[in-house]
Amino acid sequence: MNDPTRDRELDIPDEPWMSHGFISKIASQVSLPYRRPKTKEITRRNGTLTVTFSAGGVDCLPYGKYPRLFEAWACTMVKTNNPCFDPNTNTLELGRSFRDFLELLEVKVGGTSFRNIKPQFERLFRCTYSIVNLTESKSSGVNFVVAEEFNIDWLNPQLPPQRGKTAYNWVRLSRGYVEMLRDRPVPIDLSIMAKLGKPMAIDIYAWITRRFYSLSEVTHIKWEQLYQQFGSGTKELRKFKQTFKEALEEVIAVYPCRVVCGRTYVSVWPNITSIPTSEETQQINRERAKTLQVAHSSEQRQRARAKATESARAGKWFSLFGQPDQIWWCSEAWDINAAQDHLYGIAERGDCPVCAYDKRNRERHGSWPFPFR
Structure with missing residues (x-):
């Protein structure tokens, strides 16, 4: 092999x-x-x-x-x-x-x-x-x-x-x-x-976990080869197969892996190792760090969006046509048409959304002369 x-x-x-x-x-x-x-x-x-x-x-x-x-x-x-x-x-x-x-x-x-x-x-x-x-x-x-x-x-x-x-x-x-x-x-x-519990189960566990450290594709091993490797105290291959299968079941019960006993071969598929190697551990740590970085970036984006939303909802002074501090409003609700209707007095005070947003806007309601009046 x-x-x-x-x-x-x-x-x-x-x-x-x-x-x-x-x-x-x-x-x-x-x-x-x-x-x-x-x-x-x-x-x-x-x-x-x-x-x-x-x-x-x-x-x-x-x-x-x-x-x-x-x-x-x-x-x-x-x-x-x-x-x-x-x-x-x-x-x-x-x-x-x-x-x-x-x-x-x-x-x-x-x-x-x-x-x-x-x-x-x-x-x-x-x-x-x-x-x-x-x-x-x-x-x-x-x-x-x-x-x-x-x-x-x-x-x-x-x-x-x-x-x-x-x-x-x-x-x-x-x-x-x-x-x-x-x-x-x-x-x-x-x-x-x-x-x-079985001595053969210990041997099978040691054998397959060693194979898993380098196995990259399914491998097929003849029963005769396994018999020469493990032995069983019997000269009959048929009895060895049965003993091997029973011990393998004990291993798989505590160490899940894909090992299939066929008529001629025992097939072993790649599997995670019992103890990760340094290389595997480094890869796991890299993937974990990448996941944490993605999570951190996602968290940063969420915080930025939350901050932007909070900022958009927060009130501030808006200027129109170069005139400073004309309207106290928020970016999220900002409407240039409503702002002009407020300053020109087109909107009624009771229906004006700018006046309703903050009482500081009420004294400026209609403070601009209507250009076509």
Whole structure:
């Protein structure tokens, strides 16, 4: 599949990490297992990209929701230079900030959840990644283990005052893993991720929101390609399609977008991104400023019209034929014929609109000699 975002940084405005986060580019391209795998090694493919995950001396590969949540959290901490990550040693403290992250994603934090998280972290930290990109003209790849050293002491009954504190829970990530997290991560909306229950739904959300950052026209992806990318724990494409559709429905329910599952292809239409990029934000601000400018100009015109109307309705002295201050009247009601009838006395005082407008005009009623009398 063509990947327009492969070499482009998805830059977004600075915001607190509690409002948005990041997930690695690799995690948006290929997937870890969803259920406990029967093998200790799996391979995922996406176009020219091939990623092999291998269990490092443990019972199985990491699977399910928690390894995905950890990677999103770790990627966010690394990307935002959070104090819990030490870039000099690549050490990430699994303390208060990780608890905050889980609570933000509506994951219950306690002994039961930590008992479920702990073995998944052990599997993930010992997992090895082999990432290879093969094209006709170039071959590149990297191999690394996720963590070089780690210490998880959440469940140590001998340390109740320190349970969950950073001093006893940390992981020293490998250089290769940190570089993977830093390599053009995908901005994600944590409020959307919090509403996704299925691990595949998390993967689909990361995948489509990354595609939306560069998608300008509808694209069609074969089911076989998606199966190689996501996998599902089943060897039957028919079952994979059904699982994918169910997870996609969960995503669309909280992140409205147009993704249609056909018989042969999955079609994806351009859509707004979860988190606007800096370029999109600048465009939004420009459009907002333009709207405000138009509104301001409209308001100015309205004020000018109101002022003109007020001025037109306000009385002032009018001069006729070079004679100053002859009639007190307003521009809106000004009538040269009525003014002459007033000054020449042609109009009766009781019917004269000039006299009726202001009593100061009454003493000048008929003050001009009629030229033909």
